[in-house]
Structure formats: structure tokens, C-alpha cells
Amino acid sequence: MVSNEPSPESTAAPQALHDLDLTGDVADLTAALMDIESVSGQERALADTLEVALRRLGHLQVHRDGDALVARTLLGRPERVVLAGHLDTVPLPTTPGARGTVPATWDGATLYGRGATDMKGGVAVQLALAATLPDPNRDVTFIFYDHEEVEGSKSGLGRLARNSPELLEGDFAILLEPTNGTVEGGCNGTSRYKVRTRGVAAHSARAWMGVNAIHAAAPILAILADYTPASVDVDGLSYRESLNAVRINGGIAGNVIPDDCEVEVNYRFAPDKDLAAAQAHVFELFQGFEIERTDGAPGARPGLQHPAAASFVAAVGRTPMPKFGWTDVSRFSALGIPAVNFGPGDALLAHSDDEHVTRAAIHDCLAALRRWLGGAPQDTAEPAGR
């Protein structure tokens, strides 16, 4: 495990580059990637390292945009698949003794550390495929990008789509976000609203001179508490929706009748609806209340009817599932490219203080993609002594 203390002088000069072995054990490669700290906004050292490693390979055309990299085979295959993953992680845990941190640590065959599931295992699988599969049965575009874990406007994938949309072209995309080795199709959309009540402030000793905005929010909470979220079948997958208050705030002092109360509502909606339909549903639910939408991103249909997707699902050999969380498959979907999530590790561990992934999960993910892309099986047995 290599120490990677960023030095303040290093922003202009190239970073001291890590010598990555892309052809060795992909789980060890994961650990090496995890040791290169890359919290959102600090992806440069990792991007530099990957750029050097990818350019060395020779059979790939490499393009860099900020701290995003695109590496493509140009074999003239009738079909092109995009394999994409983000380089950044959420910040390191602050809890003393947390194992989901940097550097990575092995506990038997389990790898602990920041990025273990989200998503340096997936990035390692991309790199291993790039290095060991020079002649895939489909052309492959490998995308590594920055700023996924922060506001969408900073997304490196979004920037690539604006700057070089031709580099993102493909018939099918796989995002190597953690799915426990199952194909997770599409994703739910997400949208946020502020539902507000207003009253009239007064001293609480003479409460009848005022109108209590918090009391006026009682029906809002009742609507939320009574709501039964739908599960919606889209292209054969069942998308479970949810509608939740995520924040509530009202009142300014212990002796003042509050004249304002605000409930922030998050509606996660199935990809049968666009953002406008989702908003219409929420507005109807809270009819009569002051409401505005503050945020929103559409979901993505699973697109599993596409031949490339179908053959991929067959290669993985497990029943595909819906993806509930919003992921960048939605960006591919918006570009007209069917996309699924498929990666090692448990999404529920992402961002946790205990983030970890097993060696086997990373091996299995690589093996499935190799199978589908026409590569010979590799020996995925654990090296002796681990």
C-alpha cells in the first residue's frame, strides 16, 4: 500500500506516479487504486496514474479532459460498448477506527477502505479488461471520470458529454457501480420539493392573535405518512418508488407563534415517468399547498430489450434487478444509449465507515465481462498465502 499524501507544490508539476500492475490480480489492483486517495475534486493523482498506464497499452486511443479519461479500441467492430466508472470517492470517514478509509487493508479475503465498493473495484475491472483484452469481440470505450459524488453540475461525465460527445458514442453502456454482481437495469428518477405553510406571527402568550404555520403543516405530514408508494413495472423490472419528508423546519423562538414551516419532500419515481410527470403527481398530492420543485433528475429505463444488453445479461447468468438509486446510467439514457449498472460490492456499504468488498466479487465481475467480450477465462483463484 503506497502512501499518497498530496503535497501542496504538486498541482502544477506531474504527480509522482504510482506504478500500477494492470495485468496482475484485479483485487490487488483495486487495493492499489484505493491507496491513491481521490476524494471528489482531488482526482488528479489517480487520473495521472491511469493516463500513464493506459497510454502504455498501445492498442487504445486515449483522450484526457480535466481529470477524466476516455480510452477506446478502434477495431471496427459492428457494436461498441461503453464501460464507465468514476474515480472519485466521498470523503474519508471521521470516526476513529473506521476501516473504510485510506490506505486499504485486507482482512482475510475482504478488502476494507474508502472506495472499496464505490467504486475502485469497478475501476480495477475496467483497467484489467483494458490491459488484458486487446482484441474484444465488441469495440470497447473505457471511461474514467471525476466528480461523481458531488453536485451534478460538476460531473466529469457531464463535461465529457458537452465537450466531446462523439467519445461517448456506443450501442450499450455498463456503469461499474456496485450491484453485488447482478445486472441492475435503469434507475429511478429523483425529485425534491419544498412544501410550505405560512401563518401569522404573534407572541405565544396571545397565540390567538396569530396563525400557527406548524399546525398548518399537519395535513402535509398526514399525506406523507398515509402515502403508499407504487411499484412500477418497466421493461420487465419492478421499480419501487418512495415519497419522503427529508427535512422539516419551522419556528424562530420559544415564545413566537411560527409564521413559516417548510417540509422538504423527496420523490423517487420509476423510469416510466419523466420529471414533468413526477412533478405533476407530487403537485396533485399537495394540492392547495404552496409548493415548488427544487431539484430533479429523470430516471432511466432498463433497456434490457436491446440485443447487446440481452446478451450481457445472459453472460452474467443472473436475473437482472431494477436499480433504485439514481446513477449515471441516466446520463447515458439521456444520450440515447441503453445502460445498466454492473459492478462488484454491495451498494449499501457505499459511503459507509465500514466500506468493503470481497476478492471474489471483484474476480467474478471481471470474469463475467471477459466472457461476454470474448476473452479466454483467466485463473481467478486466490494467490497462495492470502
Add this chain to the structure above:
Amino acid sequence: MVSNEPSPESTAAPQALHDLDLTGDVADLTAALMDIESVSGQERALADTLEVALRRLGHLQVHRDGDALVARTLLGRPERVVLAGHLDTVPLPTTPGARGTVPATWDGATLYGRGATDMKGGVAVQLALAATLPDPNRDVTFIFYDHEEVEGSKSGLGRLARNSPELLEGDFAILLEPTNGTVEGGCNGTSRYKVRTRGVAAHSARAWMGVNAIHAAAPILAILADYTPASVDVDGLSYRESLNAVRINGGIAGNVIPDDCEVEVNYRFAPDKDLAAAQAHVFELFQGFEIERTDGAPGARPGLQHPAAASFVAAVGRTPMPKFGWTDVSRFSALGIPAVNFGPGDALLAHSDDEHVTRAAIHDCLAALRRWLGGAPQDTAEPAGR
């Protein structure tokens, strides 16, 4: 209007004292008192000024405790009445152009400025009575005290009650807080509670993994919204109660199912109940919820059946009303002294940016007290030229 810029060197040395005319027009005296800024904690200049003025009178025994003053007639009358008022004000308005500030300003016969209603008019009436009624039909104890507008533990009246309880003795007390010239008897009690719901945090994309604490607060708001507050008859006055959420807070982020929601509830209760009974009522209302009391002060019964109170009500000549806000009558009540509020100005203007009082209201208040204390009527006509 005298300028009263406090100088930093003045804390040890006596303040430059204002020459107050206690025997002139009581409304002009009010304006002079208002010009001596006395936000809570900064009452010294005003207390110094009053101490000098009171000691000059000769017929009063004067006692000082911090920035509180007690001045008493010792005429051996069979009955003693306490007239009490606080010297401090809330901070000056920050709104540009607000008229409820320092120095005071006249607009016709209306006096604008901080303390106009709360309560330099009342203090001026106390001083005028002290100066012009050397031979009242009852012994009179004038109390001027500090730190009324801040937390109760700092109260100058509370400090006097601890240090020199004998100086507070009396058969009946009148607090010259603003009541628009009506006798307001007793006061409601006040108590505050935190009612809390807990849930289980989860990413809002998989809301079903969590339990939403804000949704769980829906019944709390429903209880509050549906509650019909009582009006309770105590000693012939009807005390209107109130139960209100004054603050609500829940949730930590736009994508996290909240595991905590807290509703702060203020119960203002009639003086037929003590604090324990008030708490029992609220705990019963929110049975099954996590609840704690965070604050509380009992009310005070009006005590209008006391002969001194009854004669005072008769002298005022208007139907007495209940006091809804908590005032220091509660402290007298706790000492076993029946107490009422009676003072010039509208309590609803207290603390406002527009605080003001009319010349007539101050004159009328003084006249009623003079009548009751056996003084000859004074000419309360407005001086020429105003």
C-alpha cells in the same frame, strides 16, 4: 432629550447624573427616562440617576441592591402596597428608521421610543407618585429593578426577594406593566416541552430500509392542530389558554430518511393549575411519545377578592381583565402577595420597532393611582405649546 452615550471610563466612577424633574409633567418625565438607555445589563446609569432623585425626597427610606432600588414610606399605615416596575428594556431596534429607539421623540401627543410602553411610562408614574405624594393613605413601597427582559435567573426582583425579602413585604402589589390602563389580574403560566420521534436513517433511494421520523411526527401535529384550548375562570376572570408548536426540526440531508424529529411545544396555562398539573396535561396529550419539559413558570391568580385589590379596581373604574402573558406578578404571588398589572400603553407594542405611548395614557395612569392613594387630583391637562 439628553444624550446618553455611555463612556467606557464610567463604570467605576459614578455616572454623570441626569437631573430629573420628578414633579413636572409625568409624560415629559417618561421621555427623560427613555433618553437614558437601559438595555438589560446596562441599567446602571438609570439606577444611579433614580437613586439620587429618590434620596433627595427625604420622606422615603431608600435601599439599593445592584441596579435595583427600593424606596418606602414608613408612615405606620395599616396597609402597605407595593408599586413595582423594571428599569431595563429590550435591545434597540435594528431596522433603519424605526421610531421605537433612543432618544425618544414626540409626534404630537404620542411619545415614540424604546421603553415607551415597556415600561418607562410606568416607572415615571412610580417616580411622580414618590415625589408628589408624601402622605399616602397606605404605606407605599416603590421597587425599581433590573434584568426583567432576560432569563429569570438574572431578575433583579428575584435577587431582592432572595437578599432582602422583608423589603418586598406588602398586602398588595401593582406591577406597572402596560395594560392600556385596565387592571389585568394574575397571569397565565408558561411551560415548554420537546416532543420527539425517532426513526431509522437510510438513503432515500432505498427509503424502505429506514423509518421516517418526520412522518412519525404527523400525529403530534394533528394533536396540536385539533386541540381546542380552554378558557378557565379563576377568581372571576377568564384565562384563555394556548397550546402551540413553536418550533419543529427534523432531517439532515436531502437524500437521507430522517431518524429524528423534534417538536417544541409551548403550553400557556391558566393560574388554576400549578406547573405539575400543566405538565401532566401535556404529557397525557402526547402519551406514547418521547417528551420532556424544558422550561416552565407558574402563573398567578388575580387575587382581586383582596380588599386592597377591590378598592383599587374601584378607583380605576374599569372592568378588570385577565393577564395572558407571564409577568412578575407571578413572583409576588409566589411570595403570598396578591398582585395585578396596571400601567400605561399597549402591551402589544412592547418590544416592537414602533413602540409608543400617548401622553394621556400616562396621565390617566398616574391620576388613577393618586385617587386610590388619597392624593388630591393634579392638573393633567397638556401644557401649552404641545
